[in-house]
Amino acid sequence: MAKLIVKKFGGTSVADVVRIEAVADNVEAEIKRGNKVTVVLSAMGKSTDELIQLAKSINPEPDLREYDALVSTGEQISVALLAMALLKRGIKGKSYTAYQLGIRTNASHARARILEVEVSKITSELNAGIVPVITGFQGMNDQGDITTLGRGGSDTTGVALAVALKADECQIYTDVDGVFTTDPRVYEKARLLKNVSFEEMLELSSSGAKVLQLRAVEYASKYSLPLRVLSSFNNGEGTLVQEEKNIMERPVVSGISSIDTEAKLTIRGVPDLPGIAAKILSPISDAEIEVDVIVQNISAENNTDFTFTVDINDAKQAQEILTETSKSLGGGSVEVDEDIAKISVVGRGMRAHAGVASKMFQALALNEINILMITTSEIKISVVIKKSEMARAVKSLHDTFDLDKELDT
Amino acid sequence: MAKLIVKKFGGTSVADVVRIEAVADNVEAEIKRGNKVTVVLSAMGKSTDELIQLAKSINPEPDLREYDALVSTGEQISVALLAMALLKRGIKGKSYTAYQLGIRTNASHARARILEVEVSKITSELNAGIVPVITGFQGMNDQGDITTLGRGGSDTTGVALAVALKADECQIYTDVDGVFTTDPRVYEKARLLKNVSFEEMLELSSSGAKVLQLRAVEYASKYSLPLRVLSSFNNGEGTLVQEEKNIMERPVVSGISSIDTEAKLTIRGVPDLPGIAAKILSPISDAEIEVDVIVQNISAENNTDFTFTVDINDAKQAQEILTETSKSLGGGSVEVDEDIAKISVVGRGMRAHAGVASKMFQALALNEINILMITTSEIKISVVIKKSEMARAVKSLHDTFDLDKELDT
Secondary structure, eight states: OOOEEEEEEOGGGGSSHHHHHHHHHHHHHHHHTTOEEEEEEOOSTTHHHHHHHHHHHHOSSOOHHHHHHHHTHHHHHHHHHHHHHHHHTTOOEEEEOHHHHTOEEOSOTTSOOEEEOOOHHHHHHHHTTOEEEEEOSEEEOTTSOEEEOOTTHHHHHHHHHHHHTTOSEEEEEESSSSOBSSOTTTOTTOOBOSEEEHHHHHHHHHTTOTTSOHHHHHHHHHTTOOEEEEESSSOSOOEEEEOGGGOOOOOSOOEEEEEOOEEEEEEEEEEOOTTHHHHHHHHHHHTTOOEEEEEEEEOGGGEEEEEEEEEGGGHHHHHHHHHHHHHHHTOOOEEEEOSEEEEEEEOGGGGTOSOHHHHHHHHHHHTTOOOOEEEEETTEEEEEEEGGGHHHHHHHHHHHTTTTSOOOO | OOOEEEEEEOGGGGSSHHHHHHHHHHHHHHHHTTOEEEEEEOOSTTHHHHHHHHHHHHOSSOOHHHHHHHHTHHHHHHHHHHHHHHHHTTOOEEEEOHHHHTOEEOSOTTSOOEEEOOOHHHHHHHHTTOEEEEEOSEEEOTTSOEEEOOTTHHHHHHHHHHHHTTOSEEEEEESSSSOBSSOTTTOTTOOBOSEEEHHHHHHHHHTTOTTSOHHHHHHHHHTTOOEEEEESSSOSOOEEEEOGGGOOOOOSOOEEEEEOOEEEEEEEEEEOOTTHHHHHHHHHHHTTOOEEEEEEEEOGGGEEEEEEEEEGGGHHHHHHHHHHHHHHHTOOOEEEEOSEEEEEEEOGGGGTOOOHHHHHHHHHHHTTOOOOEEEEETTEEEEEEEGGGHHHHHHHHHHHTTTTSOOOO
16 A cells, blocks of 8 residues: 655755765656655755754854844755656655744744644645655744744654644655664664664663754654664664564664763762752753753752763853852852763663663673763663773673574564 | 835845845845835856756756746745845845745746736734845735746835835846946946936837846836836946926937847748738747737739848747748748847937937947947837947947936926
């Protein structure tokens, strides 16, 4: 039976006319398989960055309504060009801006969230044999202004459209072959995963595997929409991200993610009272700084040491805020450590298998890697270690859990 | 009293960030004079040409709906950047695409005509102290598709908006100081005209003075909207194009235009019957070739010679069509002459003064310039001559009618 597939292509996949022609070939092949296709595109290559530079040459902090009006032109260019390339192949491609389709977002310029996708127009186009080619990354607010979703927002557009259209699959084309057991640049034995569950993908995304935008995975998960990550440069099945119940094989550990762009902040000797965590973290989040790993330990005399990680670019600001907080709480010194990496072991099989944590800690101990912080979730164990030991940790854990070997299913 | 002024800036006036800042300065000065301002912009410099090249690299004859979606991004970029530059100056600039404002056009892609401009939104913005900055050159059709008006269409957008807003004046900023008595590149004694009537401007535009788009002048004339042509590079009052009754001085001849990009076609010995002109010209206009000067002479034996001019780029196609026509009519040979120029003497004073034509022909005779064709209208006399004699003809006529001297009013 004919499937309805939403295909989203990122900036590198439409970087120039040659790449756009390759995307048109991809769509043509899908049509010849008898399927219906809707396409969502990012802007060509670095064109969004060029528009941002233009804006900043007028004002380093440009008005955000105008910023959105400006950068939204990037996708408008790529969709028109792809529609032309499809029409050249005898395929009825037709470009649409999110504005033309009325993809509604909230009012937050440059970081808007999609509220509603009205698809009756797309559906009637699809029924007429048309391939709608739609601008990703953007929408319109209630005032009729153009909005953008923030970096990576095209993934969210693709997923939101696929959900609204009740598509069979949303394919996210990128410049990598899919989701790997670990970053192939860190360990050459990294293996492409055929399947991964939404929960695993969320844990992998939030701990360093930047193949998919977190918000897009959450959205797909909420509506049980199968997502496929694949390369627009190589052929291959890529990685299917789907509901756990649909995946046959059940490895204990599916992947290991690593990230070395965070910094660790510690505030010592604050009184261990109810609400102390909120008192420490609220000023941080008020400054729109995202906090990742959080660990709290009771120390001597009912005082507590409180440690958390933030993006390394936010470390200085977080330190200043934390120093103020410590003063007002009568706490001790504030320490910052930028020489850290976070390694996460992720696997839906952990639910059924005990002993993953101890196996992980043993492997790290054997390699004389000191653990600075530990945090766990149902299907993930993360440790923070010294940055220089990151690659060694990833390799030893990849070997320990036999991730280079495919499971028999 | 506060005036409402629509300012339209062409591509060279917004070619880069430096020029956009200069436009913002211009708007700021107008606001400080106590006036209200609406701005219409073209795309930056050569950016439209670059987009067209991109389209043609996919298909030399791209789909026109997609062509319009593509090239309309050029103005969207310039309006967002100008709004940013205004906001930096504390002026409440706000960008709008023609699409956002619902500027309705007919369905003809790449050469659409404006049907309706709904200005309630702009009016309420103006009343709130906002400076709307609007994309020229584009609109939307009934299907909700983006359309463009064709080259020079931004002038039309400016005029249509000014008419709909009942503006006091529409200012067309360009890279020349205004309308001259003749092309300054042809004769250095050319003088800037302070005033010119709509009728004169139409005759000048249609015979070589490409300062203003013909359609924009027609539109302004129809609604008696004063148009001012001025430079965005130099200060100056420019040229005011307005209704004849508002202009005090009344020169016999206002200007001399010249054009050397036409070719002359002659079909000999066709039977002189009623409807013969239509039989000859209909196939030409069916091929969307515009005909300029038309002259018909009776020759011997009730046969007629029929001569007309077309753009030099259309000459070859027109010749082929004409050869077919001649065969079917039993006519004679078809001749093409590309070595021609057209000189037009234009002046609203001709209505009251006889003798302009004979003075003109005498001046040309004195300079031994042979006249190949003559055609006249109420306020214009055009002659077709050899191309090599164009500059000499312009200079002698400019001197003959004392155009370098300002009239006492």
